[in-house]
Amino acid sequence: MTNFIRIQDVMKKTGIARSTIWLWVKENRFPKPVKLSPRITVWEEDKIQEWQKTQLTYTK
Numbered sequence: 482m483t484n485f486i487r488i489q490d491v492m493k494k495t496g497i498a499r500s501t502i503w504l505w506v507k508e509n510r511f512p513k514p515v516k517l518s519p520r521i522t523v524w525e526e527d528k529i530q531e532w533q534k535t536q537l538t539y540t541k
Contacts, residue, residue, distance in 0.1 A: 485515065485523035494529060 488499060495502075497511075505511035512528040 484526040485517070486526050486529070487521075487523055491524050491529060495533065 486494070488502065491497075491502060492499060497505075502511055506513055512524055512532050514522045514524050516522055
């Protein structure tokens, strides 16, 4: 079952500001949200976690 999270939780999990999240969504650099109703927008938590894994870079 998919867990949905709101923008506040996305911000907490990623450390990314609200305006940056929306900019990156627009630029296709961040997972697209799901519209549950005209006033409720959520993200699939597993897609956020997958995105975070792709952003990891390791240093030696």
